[in-house]
Amino acid sequence: MSLQIKQIPCLSDNYGYLVHDPVSGKTISIDTPDATAILSTLDEEGWALTQIWNTHHHYDHAGGNAELVQKTSCSICAPVGERQMIPGADRYVAGGDVVTLGQYTARVLDTPGHTRGHICYVFDEQNIAFVGDTMFSLGCGRVFEGTPEQMWASLSKLMALPDETLIHCAHEYTKDNARFALTIEPENPDLQARVAQISALREKGQPTVPMRLGLEKKTNPFLRPDSAAIRARLKAGTASDAAVFARVRQLKDEF
Ligand SMILES: [Zn+2]
Numbered sequence: 001m002s003l004q005i006k007q008i009p010c011l012s013d014n015y016g017y018l019v020h021d022p023v024s025g026k027t028i029s030i031d032t033p034d035a036t037a038i039l040s041t042l043d044e045e046g047w048a049l050t051q052i053w054n055t056h057h058h059y060d061h062a063g064g065n066a067e068l069v070q071k072t073s074c075s076i077c078a079p080v081g082e083r084q085m086i087p088g089a090d091r092y093v094a095g096g097d098v099v100t101l102g103q104y105t106a107r108v109l110d111t112p113g114h115t116r117g118h119i120c121y122v123f124d125e126q127n128i129a130f131v132g133d134t135m136f137s138l139g140c141g142r143v144f145e146g147t148p149e150q151m152w153a154s155l156s157k158l159m160a161l162p163d164e165t166l167i168h169c170a171h172e173y174t175k176d177n178a179r180f181a182l183t184i185e186p187e188n189p190d191l192q193a194r195v196a197q198i199s200a201l202r203e204k205g206q207p208t209v210p211m212r213l214g215l216e217k218k219t220n221p222f223l224r225p226d227s228a229a230i231r232a233r234l235k236a237g238t239a240s241d242a243a244v245f246a247r248v249r250q251l252k253d254e255f
Contacts, residue, residue: 024102032064055132057085081117113151114141139177148246163214
């Protein structure tokens with residue numbers, strides 16, 4: 001039996017995730033956007049919550065921690081860089097650490113940029129990544145606490161994962177991101193095809209997340225600072241990839 005993942009729409013556009021190991025019976029919650037929604041999903045599935053794995057301190061990611069601990073006695077694993085903002089965790093982790101769910105192991109990646117201590121969790125053997133607010137479908141997180149250079153380095157770490165990796169991000173922002181992406185690389189046929197697919201999914205109220213990293217690399221303008229078409233449009237010349245990324249991020253902030 002393999003890992004079971006339950007995607008939970010929360011708040012206006014968040015996704016929470018429960019990951020369950022049927023052999024050990026253990027279940028983790030990736031972030032805690034909405035304790036009520038997470039508790040009712042646990043109830044429906046008949047799963048008991050064992051641990052919370054936080055990606056970063058924002059309220060729509062750690063805001064349900066206290067209620068879930070109180071109601072389930074689960075433990076919390078959180079980024080060491082955000083110890084002050086996520087107090088009371090049982091374990092603080094950083095890049096290179098390994099966390100376990102029964103027989104399964106996930107690797108922690110340091111991915112600063114959106115927040116200073118943001119981390120991602122990667123189940124390498126299963127090609128599954130939980131990326132919080134670092135990468136979105138056709139987008140990336142706003143650079144609130146770090147620098148664009150840090151964010152580019154963080155995205156580059158995720159881009160180094162195998163193309164078949166299923167990226168689980170924390171928001172359904174895809175439709176807005178698609179509108180922006182078409183202003184950055186309108187001639188990209190893979191992007192055009194994907195935008196059509198996204199519109200069809202959203203019209204049926206279906207999620208566009210998770211997404212395959214390989215397709216993301218072909219279509220997400222934030223992952224494509226080496227694209228000749230994007231460089232030509234932005235008159236970027238021989239600027240570094242990080243500088244081109246920073247310019248795309250700035251254009252999105254103003255979009
Ligand atoms: Zn956030």
